[in-house]
Amino acid sequence: MSRALALKLEPYFYTAPSLLLIAAIMLVPLVTGLSYAFHDLILLDPLSGDFVGLDHFRELLDDDGFWTALRNTVVWTAVSVALQFTFGLILALLLNRPFPGRGLVQALVFLPWAVPGFLSGLTWAWLFNPVIGPLPHWLQGLGLLATPQNILSDPHLALWGPIAANVWWGIPFFAITLLAALQSIPKDIYEAAAMDGAGPLLRFRRVTLPLLAPTIAITVMLRTVWVANFAELIVVMTKGGPADATQILSSYIFTLAFQRLDFGYASAVAAVLLLLLLAYAAAVMVLRHAMTERA
Amino acid sequence: MATITLSRVSKDYGGGPVLRGIDLEIREGEFVALMGPSGCGKSTLLRLIAGLEEPSGGQIHIDGRLVNDVAPKDRDLAMVFQSYALYPHMTVRENMSFALKQRRLPPAEITQAVEAAAVKLGLTNLLERKPKALSGGQRQRVAMGRAIVRNPKAFLFDEPLSNLDARLREQMRYEIRKLHRELGATSVYVTHDQVEAMTMADRIVALNDGAIQQVGSPQDLYDTPANLFVAGFLGSPPMNFLDATLAADGALVVEGQTLARVPPPAGLAPGATVTLGLRPERLALADPAEGVAARVDVVETTGTGQVAHLAIGAQRLKLFTMDGRRLAPGEVVGMVVPPDAPLLFDPGTGTRIA
Amino acid sequence: MNKTFARVLPRVLHALALAAFVAFALFPLFWLLKVSLTPDDLMYGEGVRLWPSRVTLDHYGAVLRHSQFPLFFRNSLIVSAATGLLATAAASAAGYAFSRFRFRGKAWVVGVMLISQMFPLIIIVAPIFRLLAPLGLTNSLTGLVVVYTAFNTPFAAFLMQSFFEAIPKDLEEAAMMDGATRFQALRHVILPLTLPGLAATGGFVFTAAWSELLFSLMLNSSAAVSTFPAGLLGFVSKFSVDFGQMMAAGVLALLPVGAFFLLIQRYLVQGLTAGAVKG
Numbered sequence: 056m057s058r059a060l061a062l063k064l065e066p067y068f069y070t071a072p073s074l075l076l077i078a079a080i081m082l083v084p085l086v087t088g089l090s091y092a093f094h095d096l097i098l099l100d101p102l103s104g105d106f107v108g109l110d111h112f113r114e115l116l117d118d119d120g121f122w123t124a125l126r127n128t129v130v131w132t133a134v135s136v137a138l139q140f141t142f143g144l145i146l147a148l149l150l151n152r153p154f155p156g157r158g159l160v161q162a163l164v165f166l167p168w169a170v171p172g173f174l175s176g177l178t179w180a181w182l183f184n185p186v187i188g189p190l191p192h193w194l195q196g197l198g199l200l201a202t203p204q205n206i207l208s209d210p211h212l213a214l215w216g217p218i219a220a221n222v223w224w225g226i227p228f229f230a231i232t233l234l235a236a237l238q239s240i241p242k243d244i245y246e247a248a249a250m251d252g253a254g255p256l257l258r259f260r261r262v263t264l265p266l267l268a269p270t271i272a273i274t275v276m277l278r279t280v281w282v283a284n285f286a287e288l289i290v291v292m293t294k295g296g297p298a299d300a301t302q303i304l305s306s307y308i309f310t311l312a313f314q315r316l317d318f319g320y321a322s323a324v325a326a327v328l329l330l331l332l333l334a335y336a337a338a339v340m341v342l343r344h345a346m347t348e349r350a
Numbered sequence: 351m352a353t354i355t356l357s358r359v360s361k362d363y364g365g366g367p368v369l370r371g372i373d374l375e376i377r378e379g380e381f382v383a384l385m386g387p388s389g390c391g392k393s394t395l396l397r398l399i400a401g402l403e404e405p406s407g408g409q410i411h412i413d414g415r416l417v418n419d420v421a422p423k424d425r426d427l428a429m430v431f432q433s434y435a436l437y438p439h440m441t442v443r444e445n446m447s448f449a450l451k452q453r454r455l456p457p458a459e460i461t462q463a464v465e466a467a468a469v470k471l472g473l474t475n476l477l478e479r480k481p482k483a484l485s486g487g488q489r490q491r492v493a494m495g496r497a498i499v500r501n502p503k504a505f506l507f508d509e510p511l512s513n514l515d516a517r518l519r520e521q522m523r524y525e526i527r528k529l530h531r532e533l534g535a536t537s538v539y540v541t542h543d544q545v546e547a548m549t550m551a552d553r554i555v556a557l558n559d560g561a562i563q564q565v566g567s568p569q570d571l572y573d574t575p576a577n578l579f580v581a582g583f584l585g586s587p588p589m590n591f592l593d594a595t596l597a598a599d600g601a602l603v604v605e606g607q608t609l610a611r612v613p614p615p616a617g618l619a620p621g622a623t624v625t626l627g628l629r630p631e632r633l634a635l636a637d638p639a640e641g642v643a644a645r646v647d648v649v650e651t652t653g654t655g656q657v658a659h660l661a662i663g664a665q666r667l668k669l670f671t672m673d674g675r676r677l678a679p680g681e682v683v684g685m686v687v688p689p690d691a692p693l694l695f696d697p698g699t700g701t702r703i704a
Numbered sequence: 705m706n707k708t709f710a711r712v713l714p715r716v717l718h719a720l721a722l723a724a725f726v727a728f729a730l731f732p733l734f735w736l737l738k739v740s741l742t743p744d745d746l747m748y749g750e751g752v753r754l755w756p757s758r759v760t761l762d763h764y765g766a767v768l769r770h771s772q773f774p775l776f777f778r779n780s781l782i783v784s785a786a787t788g789l790l791a792t793a794a795a796s797a798a799g800y801a802f803s804r805f806r807f808r809g810k811a812w813v814v815g816v817m818l819i820s821q822m823f824p825l826i827i828i829v830a831p832i833f834r835l836l837a838p839l840g841l842t843n844s845l846t847g848l849v850v851v852y853t854a855f856n857t858p859f860a861a862f863l864m865q866s867f868f869e870a871i872p873k874d875l876e877e878a879a880m881m882d883g884a885t886r887f888q889a890l891r892h893v894i895l896p897l898t899l900p901g902l903a904a905t906g907g908f909v910f911t912a913a914w915s916e917l918l919f920s921l922m923l924n925s926s927a928a929v930s931t932f933p934a935g936l937l938g939f940v941s942k943f944s945v946d947f948g949q950m951m952a953a954g955v956l957a958l959l960p961v962g963a964f965f966l967l968i969q970r971y972l973v974q975g976l977t978a979g980a981v982k983g
Binding site: 066074076080084145149170223227277313322326 | 718719721722725726728729730732733735736739747748752793794795797798800801802805807810813816817820821822823824825826827828829830831832834835850851853854855857858861886911914915917918922933936937940947950951954957958961962964965966969970972
């Protein structure tokens with residue numbers, strides 16, 4: 056084999072193992088999974104499997120469960136990401152100035168990130184349990200609850216339980232990413248701004264935020280997609296209940312597939328979720344492009 | 351020791367040519383400098399010789415063997431990088447042994463070769479240190495040591511001194527030159543620094559825009575540059591370029607004054623415009639009554655002499671003088687141009703006419 | 705007086721704010737530990753006290769001796785360690801290619817890896833089940849390792865790419881001039897310098913595999929091959945009143961990943977730093 060050909064093939068040799076694995080275990084199943092959306096496929100039912108065209112999607116339009124889950128997905132994702140981001144940014148700013156013991160503090164505040172998702176869910180479910188958890192009593196003390204009840208069994212409040220766990224769990228991710236971006240801003244820009252008479256608040260608005268903006272845009276987008284897909288906390292904490300009040304699309308898919316064994320319909324819902332997420336990601340990229348063009 | 355021959359070598363990364371039709375013969379034992387501004391393609395040319403990049407066209411021969419298809423490791427060339435590229439996790443000894451270990455030489459032989467090279471470069475006391483614990487100059491020496499310990503066919507240097515301060519750079523220039531004399535190995539040296547090229551090289555290859563502008567000894571390039579690029583690149587302060595008219599009698603007229611007279615070159619019509627090149631140190635001061643009248647603008651003292659920035663009408667030029675006379679800004683002086691000093695260039699193509 | 709106050713005040717606020725964050729981060733874990741140490745007879749009487757009047761290790765003893773958790777723990781350890789090794793190996797190769805080569809289709813390869821991080825994984829549970837079942841890879845630890853390796857390789861590859869990019873290209877070129885092939889240069893020069901990055905990536909993947917619940921639940925129904933998350937969840941739904949034992953099991957599940965995280969945390973931040981700066 057000639058050296059030129061060998062050099063051309065070399066990169067593919069390095070990427071092939073990952074690519075083959077991802078194609079076999081993720082992409083091919085993804086295509087298969089999407090094709091289920093057009094089939095009547097119920098597990099353990101030998102009579103199912105027929106092609107049904109767009110029937111599932113028509114069914115979906117009249118499905119209250121789907122619309123509730125869609126609404127919840129928006130609330131769940133928007134509130135979780137907004138709070139994770141806000142507290143993550145504050146934490147990153149706090150960690151960005153040197154102080155004794157910073158290494159230790161950083162390790163401790165980032166620790167929730169290492170906690171397995173299901174375990175975060177269980178822990179927070181226990182914290183909300185009035186028998187062994189302190190939160191209901193504290194919430195009553197603050198006047199937020201009339202009685203120390205478990206909010207996870209109240210259809211109007213239950214979604215806040217998984218959101219609380221999600222915020223706790225997701226702050227470190229934002230803090231790490233933003234801290235990294237903060238540390239890449241050259242110090243002399245701040246010094247120049249200070250020489251120009253800008254106070255701390257003005258420096259934050261005019262120097263820090265604009266320079267962080269690209270990182271913020273991409274991180275928030277990736278995280279939004281990720282959180283929208285993240286069913287584990289809800290499955291563990293409320294199983295979507297009470298009475299499907301806390302279903303988000305991804306947990307609804309889970310319920311459809313593994314409690315009703317209706318893989319065809321579950322795949323149709325999943326296809327809609329995937330489409331919505333792709334549209335969202337595309338919109339963010341277009342918006343970001345437009346903003347950078349203008350600037 | 352080797353000859354390196356490049357024929358019609360070109361390189362294109364897909365965004366236009368970086369190197370165009372390079373023909374070059376590097377002779378056995380020769381020290382050749384590839385000189386040019388950043389982006390001229392000199393480093394790419396070196397990397398093509400090394401085998402770290404593939405030529406898009408043309409052929410490269412080392413000792414008569416076509417090496418286009420030979421991996422860097424099989425070309426038996428040593429390279430000194432601008433960043434030194436010392437292996438940070440290895441001691442100096444391990445850095446210098448690495449190539450010999452790759453060749454599976456017996457350990458005793460490796461130790462002997464490394465220690466001999468260390469003596470030559472004054473590294474004996476540093477052999478067990480890691481690169482992190484060395485100064486910039488010491489790292490540079492280790493990079494050199496790693497190259498010479500192998501006794502390669504040729505040495506390739508990629509701006510090896512540009513990370514050193516001025517004093518160390520001068521000393522290393524001398525040491526590299528001395529090593530070259532001792533080892534007699536073919537060396538190709540990339541630099542953007544005309545002083546390095548002038549002081550070290552047997553021959554200079556001046557590159558611009560991916561093409562060779564001129565090849566020759568440093569003195570040749572200095573005295574008879576092929577074009578405006580080479581003329582302007584060598585020399586400090588750089589050559590003056592003036593717009594001049596060539597009269598029928600060979601008079602070079604600048605802003606209405608005759609600066610010098612030259613034998614009229616063939617093929618130039620009287621009254622033609624030329625670019626007149628004058629080296630600052632070839633110009634001499636005279637009384638305002640004699641020579642060409644020029645007004646002093648700014649005076650820089652260099653210690654060995656003075657650089658006077660002069661104005662003749664709307665055109666500006668520099669003059670370097672070592673006579674002790676004190677010049678003052680605003681003063682009008684006379685300037686004398688020796689008859690063999692003017693170089694004439696075609697203002698359109700930049701090629702030297704005479 | 706006033707001046708000192710003005711100078712000290714920001715520092716005090718800074719420290720207080722950080723203390724609040726540390727407290728928020730640690731409180732749920734502290735509660736987990738506290739309940740796991742509370743004796744059964746005090747569980748309800750002192751349920752919401754910050755620390756019980758007596759502590760006991762009984763729950764840990766019960767979990768370790770009379771339950772299947774040691775088995776689940778072992779399964780999780782095998783799966784996570786194998787996934788960590790395999791995914792890091794595959795991701796290093798891909799990350800190296802991303803950082804060092806320009807090649808046709810690179811944008812597509814990166815795109816495929818990004819997309820694989822964006823869709824709801826639930827959609828592929830059934831197809832994967834159908835793919836693995838005929839191969840005998842359901843109800844098997846090997847099957848989980850294969851699936852987890854695929855899931856974690858893309859992100860790990862991006863992480864490794866940022867670690868490789870921190871190492872100058874000159875180094876492997878120097879090694880290639882010194883007589884090494886690219887692969888030898890990678891092995892002798894680049895990989896030793898990426899060790900912290902390899903550890904961080906491996907630790908990250910280990911943690912992710914240790915935490916995964918849905919696929920473990922779906923692909924493996926037999927207790928003999930259950931991982932810790934699936935086992936713990938099964939335990940919770942069966943004995944949802946034995947809080948002490950559940951939380952003791954939770955603390956045990958947390959130990960390996962917590963320890964891992966504290967060890968590699970610094971390098972992980974470094975890797976994400978490089979990535980973030982580029983993004």
